[in-house]
Amino acid sequence: MNTLFPKYSKRQDGCFTIMEQKLLKQVNNLVQDNSKCTGCGICSESCPEEAISIGPVGAYRRGAIEYGSPIQVDETKCSYCGVCVVMCPFNAMSLEIDGEAKLPLLEKEGFPVYDMVTEIDHEKCAQCTTCEDVCPREAIIRDVPLFEGTDIFGLKKAEAVNANTEFTCNDEKCTYCGLCGEVCQAIDVIRKPFTPETGVLDGEVVWNKDFCDGCQICQSICPNEAIEVKRGKIEKKLNNDGLVEIETEECCTCRWCAISCPTEAITVNKIFEGEITFNPSKCPGGCSTCYEVCPANAIYMPTPKAPADMHNEVEAKIAVNKDFCVLCGACVNSCPSEDAIVLKRTAVHMKGKKTDLFKKIEAKLLVPRTSKVREDKDVFGKAQVKAL
Numbered sequence: 001m002n003t004l005f006p007k008y009s010k011r012q013d014g015c016f017t018i019m020e021q022k023l024l025k026q027v028n029n030l031v032q033d034n035s036k037c038t039g040c041g042i043c044s045e046s047c048p049e050e051a052i053s054i055g056p057v058g059a060y061r062r063g064a065i066e067y068g069s070p071i072q073v074d075e076t077k078c079s080y081c082g083v084c085v086v087m088c089p090f091n092a093m094s095l096e097i098d099g100e101a102k103l104p105l106l107e108k109e110g111f112p113v114y115d116m117v118t119e120i121d122h123e124k125c126a127q128c129t130t131c132e133d134v135c136p137r138e139a140i141i142r143d144v145p146l147f148e149g150t151d152i153f154g155l156k157k158a159e160a161v162n163a164n165t166e167f168t169c170n171d172e173k174c175t176y177c178g179l180c181g182e183v184c185q186a187i188d189v190i191r192k193p194f195t196p197e198t199g200v201l202d203g204e205v206v207w208n209k210d211f212c213d214g215c216q217i218c219q220s221i222c223p224n225e226a227i228e229v230k231r232g233k234i235e236k237k238l239n240n241d242g243l244v245e246i247e248t249e250e251c252c253t254c255r256w257c258a259i260s261c262p263t264e265a266i267t268v269n270k271i272f273e274g275e276i277t278f279n280p281s282k283c284p285g286g287c288s289t290c291y292e293v294c295p296a297n298a299i300y301m302p303t304p305k306a307p308a309d310m311h312n313e314v315e316a317k318i319a320v321n322k323d324f325c326v327l328c329g330a331c332v333n334s335c336p337s338e339d340a341i342v343l344k345r346t347a348v349h350m351k352g353k354k355t356d357l358f359k360k361i362e363a364k365l366l367v368p369r370t371s372k373v374r375e376d377k378d379v380f381g382k383a384q385v386k387a388l
Helices: 042-046 057-061 083-087 104-109 130-134 181-183 219-223 255-259 289-293 330-334 357-365
Strands: 008-014 015-021 027-033 052-054 072-075 093-097 117-120 142-143 163-168 189-190 203-207 227-233 241-248 266-270 272-276 339-347 375-377 383-387
Touching: 027 072, 042 052, 042 083, 052 227, 057 289, 057 330, 083 093, 083 104, 083 117, 117 219, 117 241, 130 142, 142 219, 163 203, 181 189, 189 219, 219 227, 255 266, 330 339, 339 357
Parallel strands: none
Antiparallel strands: 008 015, 015 027, 027 093, 052 072, 117 266, 142 241, 163 227, 189 203, 272 339, 375 383
């Protein structure tokens, strides 16, 4: 019986790839969430043991294959230090020690973390749906009550804002016909029992301020002009205790929300600075891999130009909106064409002391990268060209 330690194993559990290192008195697990992994390769560049390699990023992220994963971890080389966990900008890696999530690298040894700025000014926030709709990472938590425009069982529209509304009904003009009550839930026309003794229709018009939004439809349809509605708006914000927040662990700092916010209530700073360039002359026609794998929804296929507008230019088959690009490198790793994409990071925003280990990692992260192909030989010795 082999009792030598450490012992290594790797297993698949749904979308999770679990690497295990068994020591005499401790079990370490590095857990890779393939549903979150974008194949950006930052973990590979950061790994001090060079235990992580790039897998079939494009094929996996496009759903062309169900096996494998965007990145591959050699469980026997891995030191289970947790550097990849800290450096993964998509929170796709986690470290468990004896079944509990832990990061001794941060708790004991010290290591900087991303200096992420993801803030919402709740005084400015209108609690609209824009940021939630544009976010490519589902990082917006919109804890706002539903209204009747969204859900038939939601809060009535009159409850959406604070408004000083005045309603008056002239009893001398009102005939208690009931029209106003038919069209508006804020009005209830209560008629007294009909009796031939008086032969007169009598009653009361009851108005519920909580349900009135000051639309004045009751005033408009009253056949005897007995109703008058005056509305003074107090504020534009929704009248509720709802809150819109950014879930930092899911945010990739693409700034879609900040740029799109109609009230400029959101501040998001990117964790990487630099430049990305697409070379249209080297982009293969018919390929949309980078567009499909981009985790920030920053890459798009340009609308074709008319020949008269080209002016001897090479028509771009693919392009990137640099305002939204997070410089992660997933597109570079998935591109099948050499030098079609060039990525140059110039800064990594971190907080905490930059240790010697991090300085080495930072230097690697700032090395320019480009899409490449490599030539391998198959089992028969024939050359094969494969995308990195």
